Amino acid sequence: MQNPPLFKGGQGGITLTVSEPAPRLDRWLAAQIPDLSRSRLQKLIEQGQVQRNGSPCTEKKTGLQPGDSLTLTIPPLTGPNLEPEAIPLDILYEDPSLIIINKAAGMVVHPAPGHSQGTLVHALLHHCQDLAGIGGEERPGIVHRLDKDTSGVMVVAKTEQALHHLQAQIKAKTAQRIYHGIVYGAPRDQQGTVDAPIGHHPAGLKKMAICENGREAVTHWQVLERLGNYTLLEFHLTTGRTHQIRVHLAHIGYALVGDPLYGPGRSLGVNLTGQALHAYCLRLDHPLTGERLEAIAPYPPEFLRLQRVLSRRA
DSSP states (O other): OOOOOOOOTTSOEEEEEOOSOBSOHHHHHHHHOTTSOHHHHHHHHHTTOEEETTEEOOOTTOOBOTTOEEEEEOOOOOSGGGOOOOOOOOEEEEOSSEEEEEEOTTOOSSOBTTBOSSOHHHHHHHHOTTOTTSSOSSSTTBOSOOOTTOEEEEEEESSHHHHHHHHHHHHHTOSEEEEEEEEESOOSSSEEEEEOOEEEETTEEEEEEEOTTSBOOEEEEEEEEEETTEEEEEEEESSOOTTHHHHHHHHTTOOBTTOTTTSOOOOOSSOOSSOSEEEEEEEEEOTTTOOEEEEEOOOOHHHHHHHHHHHHHO
């Protein structure tokens, strides 16, 4: 039996007929539809989006018999909060498999409490007409995320195949993300590593902290430019924990300028949207061609102004 074509949400359903006995529904579907991951298929099964011989089948371990007819449906996006919005995007690269953008500081990546509109997801749904349903309804195509007030390069998948390929690269560290940030203080060394576990701060879930029972977190840094009592640093991450760079820098006494959670909050005469942290470079293998791609996100204007101000003071 030939594999069916890639199915995208909101375009109806796909019907398959079982030709040989199969011990598990989820595994059989994953073999027939390689563009959808087994975890994604399991969620659809749990949501009642798979029918077996005309009746909903919500158990992933259901056995199949020859002649069984299965219909899989990926529901379209619903609700006012996920309506596409014509928000401009700074696109660094785009093709049928993926889009790489330079996210502005202040933009939330996906809908969350208090941010039901104006997110990157809303903008992407307007720009990429077939993105709905890729990887989930609330985070379609999102491979990785950036904090609201962190600017810089992000990759978004436009197919299920690209999504899982890119997520695997992030997990395996074959995709490289390089950050630049301006910190308070002047490190004595030219480079260093922070290896300290990160978990939720006991004072509140929105803040992270160094804690013994936290998850492993490793940040490598090096000096790019000394700006008197401030320093422009480059960061390479071995792990990708929430607020990792921000927490690690505060831990070693060099908090990011403008960081509202982990920094001293002093004003330097530059109106920053948030912390002076920018995802500068992303390197990855194209999920379809295997070609190595590199995307550079130029510094935002406020980051450049801060750099100039500090250079003059140095």
